[in-house]
Amino acid sequence: MRFVDEFRDAEQARALAARIAARCEPGRTYKFMEVCGGHTHTIYQHGLEDYLPEQVELVHGPGCPVCVIPMGRVDDAIAIARRPEVILTSFGDMMRVPGGDGSFLDAKAAGADIRMVYSPLDALKIARQHPDRQVVFMAIGFETTAPSTAVTVLRAKAEGLTNFSVFCNHVTILPAIKAILDSPDQRLDGFLGPGHVSTVIGCEPYRFIAEQYGKPLVVAGFEPLDILHSIDMLLAQLAEGRCEIENQYSRVVPWDGNPTALKVLGDVLELRPFFEWRGLGFISHSALRLTEAYADFDAERRFDVPGVRVADPQSCQCGEVLKGVLKPWECKVFGTACTPETPIGTCMVSPEGACAAYYNFGRFRRQRLLQVTAR
Amino acid sequence: MRFVDEFRDAEQARALAARIAARCEPGRTYKFMEVCGGHTHTIYQHGLEDYLPEQVELVHGPGCPVCVIPMGRVDDAIAIARRPEVILTSFGDMMRVPGGDGSFLDAKAAGADIRMVYSPLDALKIARQHPDRQVVFMAIGFETTAPSTAVTVLRAKAEGLTNFSVFCNHVTILPAIKAILDSPDQRLDGFLGPGHVSTVIGCEPYRFIAEQYGKPLVVAGFEPLDILHSIDMLLAQLAEGRCEIENQYSRVVPWDGNPTALKVLGDVLELRPFFEWRGLGFISHSALRLTEAYADFDAERRFDVPGVRVADPQSCQCGEVLKGVLKPWECKVFGTACTPETPIGTCMVSPEGACAAYYNFGRFRRQRLLQVTAR
Amino acid sequence: MSGEVTIDGPVTEAGAKAVAGVSEQAVMERVARARRARARIREERLTMAHGAGGKATQSLVEAVFLEAFHNPQLAALDDAAALTVAGTRLAFTTDSYVVSPLFFPGGDIGELAVNGTVNDLAVAGARPLFLSAGFILEEGFGVADLTRIVTSMAAAAKAADVRIVAGDTKVVQRGQADGCYITTAGVGLRERAHDLGVDRARPGDVVLVSGPVGDHGMTVLIARGDLDLQVDLRSDTAPLHGATAALLDACGAGVRAMRDATRGGVATVLNEIARAAEVGIVVDEEAVPVRPGVRGAAELLGIDPLYVACEGRFVAVVAPDAADAALAALRRHPLGEQAAVIGRVDDDPAHLVLLRTRFGGTRIMDLLVGDPLPRIC
């Protein structure tokens, strides 16, 4: 596959690994946060850490759209889905995310009409096919996904559809990064910036990270060589005493993002004053909702949404994991009470979630594995 | 079973058979019409003709509610049932009755929501359970069944149900009997009167049959001894030169019928100016519909009923059979193209239908059967 | 309620004349030939009648399945196929269970799925040994209900001395099943040398039924609740291998055929025998054991108990000289205490079952058309 396989080459990985190892100062450790769950997934899926020296530690950030949804929002969505007239549509990713009283999959098993879609436009298609039903799209995702929702709403309006609405859970990445930088217990040496968010917002908005917080950030692609390359770039900045925003993923990310997408997004969606993030609590101006002009398509206005607030389970330490304070295995319930089959926290659900990636793809007994596979 | 088994006694049947045989004048044949399909069913189910001398011939009348429904009414009902909001409810008897384009069973298989009920009140229950649907009851039957429909409509009104209506196909027996008596090709010696219709209308209304047409009528019960007894009573009248209305079924039929039922019926239902009968064509004042006061519960007013008119198939001779002009086996398609699995006419559908009873329970090679079973 | 009467009917003389001169006998012989003709399926879509065990089912099986799969074992349409593998005489059968409700007085779908397949092996004269079970489960189905069903299957398997050795589970979307469907297949060993088969009935043979008929079907119909009937009835579901073995032990080759009277009831089994063996069967209605509750419900609903399914009763055809031993052997078995001789095989009228009614009359007892639906006429 073009633009994919080229960036999965083992030989070049070995070269990059050697370069990375060479850059590490003896006795110093480097802690980088991959903001994005997509990076986490790549790291584990390809076994990328096998190429990293012990000195380089990657910690998982808050950039998994599924992981940051608070339980109460899941319950709210289920409450909407339980209405007999409603078809709730959702990406497959959401199906197993636990709310306070089960997941979409459980609600579906109990009779709610919940359907998976691949694109928000598929939800629109379902709305056209079922004029007698109310079709609600459970919108999740960062700035990457929000423009697609916005286009879909524009289309619904243009077609005059009265049975389509959006339950909007779009979040924005910058306030989450700022929250982490403001967290007192965090010591990071730099960031792997979210590649696909950046296709929309570009690279400029990260400047405050370098300038106000003094941390370098490299916007990174999602193939394993992209990540190794980005780590190499971060190490280079540190070695050279630079602190900049760089773009490793320039084949996909224009420095200024996608102006058309930003315009559509600004037309249809606006910042909420506050939004709750799983584990992180309420963060101001961190999420999106439909503007007044599109209020007719806002499920929160169309339906009586209970606005459930569910305290995270006592045992859940997703917040710490999302902030990079704890490694997944340091959570008390990791891998025993909390597994991908019976997730307690959302980080265990999405294959992008730090805990799920760690559990499914494993990093444990890493030396042993290397030994075994090298035979 | 009390009031049932006593009237199925083989020994008493033999006594009655002897008496009947003794009453028959040598060289004379007797042709009696059992008006009622229930009688037809009893006759075949119990093999009653084994007890009758060749001189006594029973011919089947028009009294099978299913058999007289014209194909167009079936099609109309299916058109209603096809509406997505409608649940059509119907007695099991109607399920296989062919319209111009298939039966209820076929329409159900093709997606219409058609459900069987045992009582019109069950249809009401379904309406209560599905407030978001329109529940239509396909009402069929003579004066026996019409009062139950009337009570059901009264109850629906009392409960203020707005999602229940009746597609009324109730017919009245007297115009049909009169039509047969007026038919030029009919030579009958008397009638077995419809026992269960008479529980409602009583025996008086038949008087014109004796007085204007000079035919005796005995209101007959439905157990085999009831029928043999009634035949004996008819033969007695003929032998004695009487021509009267008599009531063999006095344990169930009061001479004056059921005044409460008649009142309810008169309140809720009224005669239609005309109604089409399968095979008999249009007969004036022969069927019932809801009165103006209950117009809200009339499916014909609530829905846009197409009012389909379907010519009976060329090969169909149900009319002749219903009038007793043809025996079932004399119809050209009997038992070959027209069978209970693939009925062309309605007489082949209901187990009360003359053709179905004849086909299913058989009378053919009657002597041979007697031979075989007597071994 | 009365008024002027006018008539606008078709002319009738033409029709009446069309068949003038043709005798009833000639017509009825033509009809009899048509009755025996190979089944065709005319509908474009399946209706519930195609699953009811009567004529529509027969048409479906003959026109679609036998047509495609033609081989002698299947064509016999026996309860179980008789196979010989490396010299070992096996019986092999399958049935799918879709009963509603899943739990009913006297049993549940799990017990049924074991007993039904055990019985198909048993009436084929085989010793039931191993079962497989394929589950099709509806999304949302209760795990507790499933556990109850599976536990009941295990108990039934133990009671029937068979092992469930192979299985499969599928889950389908909500609304694409009715909770739980089970398909079992069974393998048995045909230990006895002599073969059974419904085509082996001979004129003079005697027909027995192992107990009261219709309990299962009527129990389930009423348990559905639509009819609002209450009655103290229980399904007759039971494994018949003991009773069939007792009969075979007592009569040996005197047993011509056995068949469990499931879907379509005793009447259907008798018709299948009459067709397969090209014989007539005359049944004495009075002799057929029917419980009062079954009879009462049947009268209320306008259904004939002889067409109502049993799940623990079988019909046996035995040679005339084995009849007494057969009845005695059955009556000694707990599941055959009310066994009865209900009729006999005759050479004529071939392919037909005749009923000598309780009233003393005679009629044909044909395969059912469509479902045995409650009726009001």
Add this chain to the structure above:
Amino acid sequence: MSGEVTIDGPVTEAGAKAVAGVSEQAVMERVARARRARARIREERLTMAHGAGGKATQSLVEAVFLEAFHNPQLAALDDAAALTVAGTRLAFTTDSYVVSPLFFPGGDIGELAVNGTVNDLAVAGARPLFLSAGFILEEGFGVADLTRIVTSMAAAAKAADVRIVAGDTKVVQRGQADGCYITTAGVGLRERAHDLGVDRARPGDVVLVSGPVGDHGMTVLIARGDLDLQVDLRSDTAPLHGATAALLDACGAGVRAMRDATRGGVATVLNEIARAAEVGIVVDEEAVPVRPGVRGAAELLGIDPLYVACEGRFVAVVAPDAADAALAALRRHPLGEQAAVIGRVDDDPAHLVLLRTRFGGTRIMDLLVGDPLPRIC
């Protein structure tokens, strides 16, 4: 799109301290023990995940079915139960087929229902002989479609040299099935003396796959149409008895185990082997044959082709010295032209499958949790 940021999160130090002093290694050993623990089922209701072939299916099978039906043949969870009846070595298996759509490029539910059961017998080392077929049909299902399915079954049976000797048909109400479900069971003869079993894999053994993986599952997923993808793919459905026989002829007792890679794909089969034999398996991602269309669709949908079902591919574990002969034998067979050695068995880490990625890294390849759902993250 920017503004004042405030935080109102939980205190984090407490959590962080709770595990202080516990090593990653200690935690991961506890986790590994939990991984191996007997499956439990916690849900009150079944979800689609219970039918997807991954962990939920495993829990359901172990906690409900094995628990109730405990017997050695079933507990082996082999593709087919190994039975011995009157000295004859038989294999017996069943599967239910609920595929949607019923017709897809390269096959249909009928062909699948025959091949699937034939394959379960074949990979058990048996010669497939006889099948049964139970049909659960939805009221309203088209007779023409049914005929097409049944005709296709007949052709598949002929191709696989088996006979369909027993059958059953049920019709359920409209809305209580998805057109047509088929459950087949199969009986085969275990002609060879040596036994196969997924518990027989030994460290040092070599793992092969008979051809490109995921064609069937991806074809069906795309044929459903919801994803609006067009691709030139066909189901790989095929009877494997010829290929398995060729392998057994070539390697005899060198063949330890075979399993067809159906629901859950090759990854699931490998996990089943690792669990049953208490071994580790190391797979070379690069060596696994995957067609470009499958790969492209998998990337688009965020699905791993190793978890996607095949219906005409099997995994074989062979002794080290039989590996070359095995690969050669498979490659000579038309269904094994693209056969490949994809990994080997190791003694450690027991119960786990490790994937050496194309990129040169290593990761666990566990049983799937839930359905392989298309995802956007």
Add this chain to the structure above:
Amino acid sequence: MCLGIPGEVVEIMADRPDLAQVDVSGVRRAINIGLFEPGEINEGDWVLIHVGFALSKIDEAEATAAMDFLKSLGDAYADELTALRSSTID
């Protein structure tokens, strides 16, 4: 036409006087007695049931009279047969 079946009224429902429990050979069902005036149908009465309604109250005296008549015919016939047989045997 119109399947009708005799059943015994075993209970008038207290809260719904238009409903009665009837018994048919041990089978029970609630039926509607709204085609009779209140008080007309009582426990112990036999009624003819049609589509879930009591259509008619069975007149036991009339039933007995009919049965007696039929029985008398049967007896007479049996006597005659016996006489016939003895005459033949003689």
Add this chain to the structure above:
Amino acid sequence: MCLGIPGEVVEIMADRPDLAQVDVSGVRRAINIGLFEPGEINEGDWVLIHVGFALSKIDEAEATAAMDFLKSLGDAYADELTALRSSTID
């Protein structure tokens, strides 16, 4: 986050200029190109696809540059390794 996959635009739909057919390893799908101005996306372009939308147009020059850089590293490393090996053998 946000699975994105490169695909080649093989057709702009004539009747729906906001839709394009893309090809990913032989798999085709219609995707929405409404996040670009009309004319910005053309046949032969490669785009990054996310939830059925083209999110970004892939810059082939940048991609080539990145690949060349990585390749140069790889080649250098390979040379080094060869050198190392020869030195060991020697």
